[in-house]
Amino acid sequence: MLEKAYAHQSVEEKWTSFWRASGLFHAEPGVGEKPFVVVIPPPNVTGALHVGHGLDNTLQDVFVRYQRLSGRPVCWVPGTDHGGIATQSVMERQLKAEKLNRHLLGREKFLSRMQAWTKQCKSTILGQLERLGCGLDWSRESFTMDEDRAESVHEAFKILWEKGLVYRGERMVNWCVHCGTALSDIEVEFEERKGHLWHIHYPSADGSRGAVVATTRPETMLGDTAVAVNPKDARYKGLAGKTLRLPLAGREIKVVGDEYVDSDFGTGALKVTPAHDPNDFEIAKRHGLSLVTVISPDGRMTAAAGAAYEGLSREAARDKVVEDLKSAGFLEGVKDYPHSVGVCYRCGQAIEPLVSWQWFVRMEELAKPAILAVDSGRFRLHPESWTKPYREWLSGIRDWCISRQIWWGHRIPVWYCVKCHGERIKTDFHQVADARGVLSVEGPSSCGVCGGSEFVQDPDVLDTWFSSALWPFSVFRWPGRTPELKFFYPTSLLVTGYEILHLWVARMQMMGLCLTGQVPFPDCVIHGIVRDRHGKKMSKSLGNVVDPLVMMDKYGTDALRFSLLIQAHPGRDIPFDEASITGSRNFANKLWNSTRFVLMNLPEAKAYGVASLDRGRLELCDRWILDEYRETIARARKSLDAYEPAAAADALYGFLWDKFCDWYLELAKIRLQGADEPAKDVVRGVMVEVLGGTLRLLHPFMPFITEELYAALKPFAGRQEASVVEAGLPELGSSWADENARRDMAVVMETVSALRSLRAQLNVPPGLKIRAVSAGGAAATRELLSRRADYLQTLARLSEISHSEEGIRPPQSATAVAAGMSFFVPLQGVIDFDQERVRLKKEIAKAESDVSKLSAKIENKDFLARAPQSEVESARSQYDAARERQGRLKETLLLLGS
RNA sequence: GGGCCGUUAGCUCAGCGGUAGAGCGGCCGCCUUACACGCGGUAGGUCGUAGGUUCGAAUCCUACACGGCCCACCA
Numbered sequence: 001m002l003e004k005a006y007a008h009q010s011v012e013e014k015w016t017s018f019w020r021a022s023g024l025f026h027a028e029p030g031v032g033e034k035p036f037v038v039v040i041p042p043p044n045v046t047g048a049l050h051v052g053h054g055l056d057n058t059l060q061d062v063f064v065r066y067q068r069l070s071g072r073p074v075c076w077v078p079g080t081d082h083g084g085i086a087t088q089s090v091m092e093r094q095l096k097a098e099k100l101n102r103h104l105l106g107r108e109k110f111l112s113r114m115q116a117w118t119k120q121c122k123s124t125i126l127g128q129l130e131r132l133g134c135g136l137d138w139s140r141e142s143f144t145m146d147e148d149r150a151e152s153v154h155e156a157f158k159i160l161w162e163k164g165l166v167y168r169g170e171r172m173v174n175w176c177v178h179c180g181t182a183l184s185d186i187e188v189e190f191e192e193r194k195g196h197l198w199h200i201h202y203p204s205a206d207g208s209r210g211a212v213v214a215t216t217r218p219e220t221m222l223g224d225t226a227v228a229v230n231p232k233d234a235r236y237k238g239l240a241g242k243t244l245r246l247p248l249a250g251r252e253i254k255v256v257g258d259e260y261v262d263s264d265f266g267t268g269a270l271k272v273t274p275a276h277d278p279n280d281f282e283i284a285k286r287h288g289l290s291l292v293t294v295i296s297p298d299g300r301m302t303a304a305a306g307a308a309y310e311g312l313s314r315e316a317a318r319d320k321v322v323e324d325l326k327s328a329g330f331l332e333g334v335k336d337y338p339h340s341v342g343v344c345y346r347c348g349q350a351i352e353p354l355v356s357w358q359w360f361v362r363m364e365e366l367a368k369p370a371i372l373a374v375d376s377g378r379f380r381l382h383p384e385s386w387t388k389p390y391r392e393w394l395s396g397i398r399d400w401c402i403s404r405q406i407w408w409g410h411r412i413p414v415w416y417c418v419k420c421h422g423e424r425i426k427t428d429f430h431q432v433a434d435a436r437g438v439l440s441v442e443g444p445s446s447c448g449v450c451g452g453s454e455f456v457q458d459p460d461v462l463d464t465w466f467s468s469a470l471w472p473f474s475v476f477r478w479p480g481r482t483p484e485l486k487f488f489y490p491t492s493l494l495v496t497g498y499e500i501l502h503l504w505v506a507r508m509q510m511m512g513l514c515l516t517g518q519v520p521f522p523d524c525v526i527h528g529i530v531r532d533r534h535g536k537k538m539s540k541s542l543g544n545v546v547d548p549l550v551m552m553d554k555y556g557t558d559a560l561r562f563s564l565l566i567q568a569h570p571g572r573d574i575p576f577d578e579a580s581i582t583g584s585r586n587f588a589n590k591l592w593n594s595t596r597f598v599l600m601n602l603p604e605a606k607a608y609g610v611a612s613l614d615r616g617r618l619e620l621c622d623r624w625i626l627d628e629y630r631e632t633i634a635r636a637r638k639s640l641d642a643y644e645p646a647a648a649a650d651a652l653y654g655f656l657w658d659k660f661c662d663w664y665l666e667l668a669k670i671r672l673q674g675a676d677e678p679a680k681d682v683v684r685g686v687m688v689e690v691l692g693g694t695l696r697l698l699h700p701f702m703p704f705i706t707e708e709l710y711a712a713l714k715p716f717a718g719r720q721e722a723s724v725v726e727a728g729l730p731e732l733g734s735s736w737a738d739e740n741a742r743r744d745m746a747v748v749m750e751t752v753s754a755l756r757s758l759r760a761q762l763n764v765p766p767g768l769k770i771r772a773v774s775a776g777g778a779a780a781t782r783e784l785l786s787r788r789a790d791y792l793q794t795l796a797r798l799s800e801i802s803h804s805e806e807g808i809r810p811p812q813s814a815t816a817v818a819a820g821m822s823f824f825v826p827l828q829g830v831i832d833f834d835q836e837r838v839r840l841k842k843e844i845a846k847a848e849s850d851v852s853k854l855s856a857k858i859e860n861k862d863f864l865a866r867a868p869q870s871e872v873e874s875a876r877s878q879y880d881a882a883r884e885r886q887g888r889l890k891e892t893l894l895l896l897g898s
Numbered sequence: 899g900g901g902c903c904g905u906u907a908g909c910u911c912a913g914c915g916g917u918a919g920a921g922c923g924g925c926c927g928c929c930u931u932a933c934a935c936g937c938g939g940u941a942g943g944u945c946g947u948a949g950g951u952u953c954g955a956a957u958c959c960u961a962c963a964c965g966g967c968c969c970a971c972c973a
Contacts, residue, residue: 270973279971579922586935597932760939766928853917862953
């Protein structure tokens with residue numbers, strides 16, 4: 001016998017090890033039909049999983065288990081991502097705590113510490129995924145930086161190199177002075193920050209007035225090499241071509257005319273700092289201006305900034321420049337000026353645009369097939385509303401900077417001959433123009449140009465997203481023509497959050513198309529972010545982070561999963577509240593107890609179910625629940641097929657609780673507590689069928705509890721499967737649809753509700769059984785209620801119910817009106833007639849409002865003429881019912897006297 | 899500056915062309931032998947605003963307002 005309440009811990013442990021040993025989620029290439037294949041978005045090895053991972057992986061598990069349940073083999077590939085900058089930063093923080101840094105340690109030692117950390121982190125993460133119940137194919141665990149994946153990376157780089165799609169170029173890149181590396185454009189986030197706009201006077205070299213420029217970054221003036229004005233700006237007519245004297249530096253700079261300058265902004269004169277601003281860099285190219293680099297990659301001022309500033313941080317230099325300008329009389333004004341600042345997506349520090357030599361991937365050519373794929377429907381996003389932003393991003397794409405000046409990652413497989421380039425190649429790599437690299441993984445033996453034999457490898461590593469972009473095929477050991485690749489690729493579905501749509505999804509599509517000629521996955525489910533209960537993003541600094549493990553310990557994994565899933569409407573963020581987990585925990589308990597109830601009523605192990613049901617013995621509630629069950633199966637399946645698990649979860653929740661437990665089981669008790677064995681067997685058959693099927697449908701959402709309960713139920717269902725996922729999806733043919741049962745149950749339910757409401761409002765003691773006399777009504781309704789008097793008696797707690805042909809109201813009665821009938825309830829001594837009058841008046845008011853609304857509708861000529869016939873008929877019968885109800889209520893009130 | 903999404907009961911959200919729903923919270927009453935992680939009852943919305951389409955609109959269209967997000971090189 002089951003415990004009284006669901007105790008999740010032991011159940012979870014039991015089934016976790018069962019699944020691991022079962023091989024249920026393992027597929028072998030070439031065996032059977034092609035499986036449903038999903039690759040996990042590999043979590044970074046930076047620590048533990050958060051609740052966002054919980055959502056992402058639960059969703060995948062739902063789809064995977066749903067497919068498995070429907071009989072299709074599945075292969076869900078687990079793995080982790082080395083995480084580049086993010087992971088290196090974690091390690092650097094650890095080192096700092098030990099008063100160390102990576103340079104003190106050296107590349108070798110640093111990397112071996114990284115490996116150790118990664119190993120530990122991987123096992124934590126994979127363990128947590130298992131704890132979440134994820135049906136992963138553990139035999140296929142991959143890591144973006146293991147040997148097989150390294151081979152994929154090298155091959156991808158080689159193909160891109162050979163196609164001329166990867167190149168080394170001198171560009172202005174987004175530089176993070178904190179992380180010490182270049183970043184791609186999409187790794188820069190923009191934040192609105194408080195700042196100032198300074199107006200600085202640049203006098204003319206000939207002693208005339210010159211120009212005033214506006215800037216938010218005064219420290220960069222030390223690197224100015226021009227001032228630009230719009231040639232159409234009347235104020236500055238004739239200024240272009242003149243020479244100005246740069247304050248503090250004393251250098252002479254030219255004024256150039258450039259259409260880029262917006263005359264309406266600031267003073268209309270723009271200081272040009274080509275080495276530290278991307279727009280200025282472009283202006284400089286157009287006008288052949290020189291570059292003066294005043295900020296170095298470590299964020300400090302260079303010698304070129306002048307002796308007074310050299311070595312100062314950017315921030316300190318700003319203060320000093322402002323002060324110096326002020327005392328020298330060049331500062332014309334300053335005002336508060338909030339503006340957006342680009343910051344590093346990993347550390348949040350302001351990005352410094354710097355010019356250096358980096359590796360890039362030409363994107364335009366890669367994007368074209370990806371655009372085609374989404375336009376032709378070969379690649380679909382869910383919800384569909386993400387298609388447009390995705391498409392537009394692809395069509396405006398710019399080259400991707402893939403080199404990173406960190407150590408943790410795939411080293412760029414390019415080597416340089418020291419003899420050809422000189423010793424500088426070893427130390428000053430990023431400043432060496434046009435270095436000619438040789439593509440090689442292990443290093444070439446001799447230089448094709450000079451025959452030299454000393455080579456140095458490119459010191460940089462690839463952007464972590466480069467290896468991520470290959471993930472859907474690298475996990476199957478592409479470029480090897482492995483059986484796995486052949487069988488499992490392309491994959492079936494990708495599930496991920498919208499925040500990495502560009503960073504990851506788009507790049508997988510592009511790389512997949514370029515390198516394998518196929519869309520790596522035809523469907524992509526985009527989910528939202530898990531936020532705190534007020535809709536705020538979770539962050540450590542706000543202290544609103546929810547730890548999924550704590551939630552699992554406290555409420556159970558199924559409760560956590562279900563509460564996330566039932567809120568995971570397509571593409572929407574989820575406001576996470578502990579209260580919603582409580583609700584799901586309660587649901588799990590409801591499921592547990594309803595199964596317990598069913599089991600208590602199954603005396604012997606035999607194959608109960610729809611197949612062995614004597615249909616001739618079914619009564620109203622049986623036919624009704626089977627009809628509802630049939631509809632629920634259809635709705636849940638339809639929603640799951642459309643990748644909308646929340647709608648499916650909602651349908652199942654409502655069915656199990658509100659229909660099966662609150663109505664069916666209550667009515668089932670009548671026969672179960674009786675002595676008619678064949679009747680009991682009918683109920684048992686229905687209960688086992690409906691509950692068993694519901695457990696199966698719920699399994700993708702709540703895998704643990706459903707395994708446990710199904711295991712307990714299956715001896716009574718004639719089932720042998722070791723796991724519920726092998727049991728198949730429930731099905732019920734159209735012959736089980738039953739409009740009559742639906743209609744009749746509606747009458748029963750309406751009547752029961754009316755009687756219960758009457759009892760409660762008149763404070764009839766719950767334990768007291770009351771008598772009811774019905775009057776009026778259609779013959780069919782009367783017949784139904786008399787046939788199913790047992791339902792009314794049980795659910796409304798009636799001692800008896802009789803019908804008065806004459807419609808005589810017993811004295812001292814309260815009256816309920818439902819289903820076109822009156823129900824008189826004699827309540828001598830219990831009833832308070834004042835209260836009864838109030839209650840009736842309230843009901844009359846409601847009925848009157850219904851009547852007037854409906855009469856307006858059915859008297860509307862346009863409605864009658866143009867609305868579909870079925871609609872008109874339905875409105876008419878609704879009107880009749882409301883009229884009838886209104887009449888009965890009024891009559892009753894009249895009898896009571898007002 | 900573009901684009902996307904949202905605005906429905908006190909809170910969090912479903913519904914997306916036929917007289918407004920759920921969960922939580924509130925209130926009233928119940929330990930009715932599966933479940934107090936429960937049961938019954940009940941209050942509470944002119945569905946952001948203004949127009950339009952339609953016999954009929956929370957649901958479709960157009961503006962606007964207010965949130966949020968994404969993209970964009972405005973000092």
